[in-house]
Amino acid sequence: DSGVTQTPKHLITATGQRVTLRCSPRSGDLSVYWYQQSLDQGLQFLIQYYNGEERAKGNILERFSAQQFPDLHSELNLSSLELGDSALYFCASSPYGQSTDTQYFGPGTRLTVL
Amino acid sequence: AQSVAQPEDQVNVAEGNPLTVKCTYSVSGNPYLFWYVQYPNRGLQFLLKYITGDNLVKGSYGFEAEFNKSQTSFHLKKPSALVSDSALYFCAVRDQSYNTDKLIFGTGTRLQVFP
Numbered sequence: 001d002s003g004v005t006q007t008p009k010h011l012i013t014a015t016g017q018r019v020t021l022r023c024s025p026r027s028g029d030l031s032v033y034w035y036q037q038s039l040d041q042g043l044q045f046l047i048q049y050y051n052g053e054e055r056a057k058g059n060i061l062e063r064f065s066a067q068q069f070p071d072l073h074s075e076l077n078l079s080s081l082e083l084g085d086s087a088l089y090f091c092a093s094s095p096y097g098q099s100t101d102t103q104y105f106g107p108g109t110r111l112t113v114l
Numbered sequence: 115a116q117s118v119a120q121p122e123d124q125v126n127v128a129e130g131n132p133l134t135v136k137c138t139y140s141v142s143g144n145p146y147l148f149w150y151v152q153y154p155n156r157g158l159q160f161l162l163k164y165i166t167g168d169n170l171v172k173g174s175y176g177f178e179a180e181f182n183k184s185q186t187s188f189h190l191k192k193p194s195a196l197v198s199d200s201a202l203y204f205c206a207v208r209d210q211s212y213n214t215d216k217l218i219f220g221t222g223t224r225l226q227v228f229p
Contacts (some may be wrong), residue, residue: 002157033216043204045216056215090157099146099208099215100165105158 001028002107004093018079019093021109023091025072025077031055031097032074034066037108038087049074050097081113116141116209120187120220127195128228135190135223137205146208147188148217149179153201164188175199181212195227 003026013018025032034046036059045058049068060066063081068074078085088108094101117140123147127133133200139145146165150158169181179190190203202224 002159004157025124035217042221044218045218048215058216099210099213102148102160102163103217104160105150109155 001106002106004091004104006089006091006106006109008109009107010110010112012114013081014114015081015083017081017113018077019081019111021076021078021089021091021111023074023076023093023106025074025093026104028043029093029095030072031072031094031101032068032072033092033094033103034060034074034076035090035092035105036087037090041087043090046076048097055097078111083113086111086113115211116145116207116218118147118205118207118220120203120205120223122223123221124224124226126226127229129197131193132192132225133192133199133203133225135203135225137188137190137220139186139188139205139207141207141209142211145180145181145188147179148206148208149173149177149186149188149190150202150206150219151201152222158204161190174187194196194226197227200225200227 031050033048036069037043046060048056066076090108092103092105148163149161164181172178205220209218
């Protein structure tokens with residue numbers, strides 16, 4: 001158990017809908033990362049937050065947004081969902097968001113868009 | 115841009131035999147390299163990382179990896195494979211280009227250990 005929690009475990013929804021994925025980092029970690037894992041794209045970095053502020057952006061679609069709250073938990077919002085958004089979404093956390101930190105991953109949320 | 119390559123989609127090995135999962139990298143600057151393992155329906159678990167120092171890095175569950183600068187490789191090894199080692203293994207490199215700080219993952223190698 002990495003100490004990173006993600007809810008829900010599974011989400012099934014329809015095209016055009018909006019969902020929110022939640023992540024709680026390990027105790028004491030200030031940085032949160034979101035990744036998407038799909039069969040055709042592999043593991044892709046979406047976005048990073050550090051102590052409430054956005055720090056880095058990757059291949060995140062405009063339909064997707066995220067935030068990190070004062071208690072350091074993070075939410076990833078996915079809107080206008082398309083079939084191709086079906087994937088595993090992972091959250092990871094690290095102590096300081098530095099390049100030498102280890103990122104610890106949560107169990108993921110499996111999103112299915114029908 | 116930084117990248118890693120895992121040239122084998124699958125590696126098969128008999129239990130008790132040594133195993134190697136290959137990874138090569140391409141980076142500008144100092145490479146920060148990581149190995150993660152993913153069991154079915156689970157998240158990624160950290161195995162080990164190379165930041166600096168000894169070229170042989172020891173990690174969790176008896177795994178180790180050898181950093182080879184001349185061959186730009188960071189192969190994962192274990193002297194004696196267990197059936198329970200069967201999983202998906204990812205090599206990753208830290209990328210701080212274009213004002214980002216993220217892990218870039220390889221495509222993964224499925225390790226199958228046969229009894």
